[in-house]
């Protein structure tokens with residue numbers, strides 16, 4: 001295996017050993033796909049095969065769902081404090097292996113190592129948060145005529161299907177199973193086919209810390225593994241993070257069950273002329289996620305609307321900061337920015353860059369494969385900034401999911417707001433101004449569900465509901481709303 005960090009080889013050996021040769025965890029056992037089919041996952045930094053993993057299909061999904069269904073009665077009957085004890089030990093296990101999980105994600109996804117170690121700890125942290133919220137799954141009493149009591153209680157759904165994307169593998173695999181588990185559901189988790197390794201190693205902690213079948217991990221692609229999971233009759237609740245297109249198909253095929261969707265974004269960062277230019281520029285660069293994920297995050301502020309009066313000074317500050325970002329092999333201990341996830345995705349992002357050029361925008365930075373010799377074979381794209389972008393251009397409308405920022409100039413506030421809202425997406429928005437009235441007015445009028453004033457949407461807080469409007473999704477995460485979305489209410493009448 002090619003690598004610039006000897007720890008990478010050690011982690012691959014350790015994870016292969018711990019997962020019995022990259023097997024899936026179903027019903028507390030390590031299994032191959034029933035078909036014995038395997039798929040190859042690639043290291044995007046070198047364009048080289050990294051590991052062979054099972055290619056699960058509907059049969060394996062059925063096994064995982066059956067195991068989760070069998071585990072449900074005992075798990076759901078535990079008091080929430082008892083479930084929390086299990087989950088806290090599980091979370092401690094994640095923290096103890098944070099560097100190992102981080103390295104696996106770096107090798108599999110190309111995201112820089114320090115950010116991926118941080119991601120592992122974040123995923124574990126969500127267990128702390130949701131375990132602490134457990135007692136909030138409360139019922140109500142309702143006044144009724146005559147002698148009696150009418151009350152409600154909250155019950156878990158049963159088996160939950162959790163389907164996650166490639167961009168934050170361990171953070172999502174670890175963190176997004178916390179609320180359904182705390183609520184008393186059992187889970188079938190499906191990581192993205194591009195980045196399954198850290199979820200597979202998580203199976204080792206499932207084996208050690210949780211009763212068999214409480215968490216099951218199926219590894220496969222979307223059509224053969226994700227689709228049968230979402231539509232399985234015994235899966236009573238589906239939670240999906242990924243593209244709008246797949247979100248739509250899941251809604252259409254899931255049947256009668258609640259579905260939550262955390263989908264894409266084309267998030268505006270709006271700069272008014274009264275701001276501290278250096279601070280606003282720093283937020284635009286940081287919130288674009290060039291570092292952490294090469295822009296491959298739904299919360300990236302990929303559309304920047306800057307007032308014409310300060311445009312040139314703002315751009316100078318943005319370019320100074322963005323050009324300092326160092327693209328390197330992502331497994332280096334101090335890596336800032338790595339490659340995008342696959343060759344196919346690289347071609348897609350490059351296609352968008354080409355469309356920006358053709359449609360008349362100007363490249364102020366990047367737009368090319370990173371130059372360093374050791375990066376030649378990987379899917380590296382330099383941080384890219386377009387200026388002269390007009391509303392309606394492809395790069396201003398579509399989610400590129402790569403390191404590409406589009407800067408639009410504005411002069412008239414009403415026209416700018418119209419352009420900002422003329423988008424299918426409605427996830428994050430960022431408003432930069434020192435005028436309180438303008439800030440509050442825009443926060444009201446903007447059609448996005450997660451708004452930052454003088455900041456950027458990648459700063460998230462536990463407890464602050466995160467989720468999209470319009471085609472950006474359904475439902476809220478990282479908050480009590482998310483926990484309560486994994487229980488259903490039962491009403492009971494008592495006569496006395």
Ligand code: ADP
Nearest residue numbers: 164165191192193221222223226227242243246
């Ligand atoms: P991205 O573009 O970020 O890869 P996708 O929506 O394509 O997002 O994939 C996100 C997750 O959804 C992955 O785990 C993928 O395997 C899964 N997936 C893809 N197609 C389907 C489908 N038809 N049904 C269920 N899951 C799917």
